[in-house]
């Protein structure tokens with residue numbers, strides 16, 4: 001997105017623990033693309049990568065709600081990693097920092113309170129027990145508190161945080177897993193969540209576009225944008241997690257069975273708890289990390305949708321991809337996987 005939409009771009013540095021072959025395709029154009037294999041938990045590696053950069057978009061993170069990583073590792077990557085990025089900006093004199101936060105900084109909370117079409121100012125009791133949302137909330141707080149700190153050379157650091165809801169689009173691993181699961185079940189998925197529970201979703205291309213725009217405007221309107229948070233939104237429809245997935249997976253040949261959940265909630269919760277117990281028991285032998293656990297069940301069962309125009313008001317954001325484009329692009333990606341189920 002930066003290469004396509006930012007005409008003033010001179011160099012793009014991609015810093016990631018895992019560098020993919022897709023990066024090579026980006027290295028053929030006029031803008032210098034530098035791939036740096038590194039770990040955000042290693043302060044010296046981050047500082048070396050940031051040195052001389054004008055803007056940092058910090059999106060690296062450990063996204064884990066399935067119990068794959070320990071809470072210490074999640075904290076180290078998401079919180080200490082973010083602190084390292086901030087310190088690197090301060091030490092090297094980089095003045096602009098955009099942080100990819102998450103809707104989970106707000107909710108759903110442990111009490112399962114619905115957040116219905118809320119905006120950045122909607123009051124909500126943000127209380128988390130799970131390591132992932134806790135880490136994102138702490139990291140966001142660090143980024144916002146760093147706004148105004150003096151960087152090397154004496155200028156103030158300008159920061160802001162973007163909070164995507166559930167991102168979908170090309171490369172969406174959970175969508176891929178659910179697609180393969182449906183294929184294994186003879187082209188069927190079974191409804192587990194009531195259709196009335198709305199879940200916020202946003203297309204990856206629009207999330208990326210919002211990052212590019214805010215990074216640009218942060219430099220022009222530091223006083224307005226500095227220290228602010230913005231939900232990432234577009235025109236993707238408000239639907240339950242499963243009904244939304246069917247917008248994509250339906251045209252790819254899957255069918256969602258049941259107008260209402262086939263299993264009662266208490267039974268699903270029992271299965272989720274059983275999965276958590278199995279995960280704990282099996283840990284010394286193997287990693288058992290299924291989609292269903294008490295936390296993912298609670299998330300999927302709690303309405304969380306945003307309705308806001310703050311990004312439009314503050315930095316002129318309009319989605320780059322319509323709902324139709326976003327849906328078609330994702331469908332095309334799913335169809336291209338056909339026949340490659342593991």
Ligand SMILES: NC(=O)c1ccc[n+]([C@@H]2O[C@H](COP(=O)([O-])OP(=O)(O)OC[C@H]3O[C@@H](n4cnc5c(N)ncnc54)[C@H](O)[C@@H]3O)[C@@H](O)[C@H]2O)c1
Pocket residue numbers: 015016017018038039040041059060061062063077081100101102103136163164165166167168
């Ligand atoms: N997927 C979503 O629905 C969603 C929603 C809201 C916010 N987010 C946030 O968006 C960001 C990207 O998430 P994603 O879904 O694309 O996940 P992802 O796992 O696809 O991307 C995260 C990237 O961070 C890199 N990374 C992980 N640990 C690292 C480390 N120690 N050092 C350097 N790089 C490291 C990974 O290699 C990966 O490329 C994350 O910060 C996440 O919290 C994601």
Ligand SMILES: C[C@@H](CO)CCC[C@@H](C)[C@H]1CC[C@H]2[C@@H]3[C@H](O)C=C4C[C@@H](O)CC[C@]4(C)[C@H]3CC[C@]12C
Pocket residue numbers: 063065101102103104165166167174192193241242291292295296297299300
């Ligand atoms: C009970 C299952 C029956 O089909 C469905 C389980 C679905 C869950 C695996 C997902 C429901 C909501 C998702 C999360 C949400 O979209 C927002 C997120 C924020 C982001 O920062 C990271 C990803 C995620 C936590 C996302 C993960 C998968 C769900 C819990």
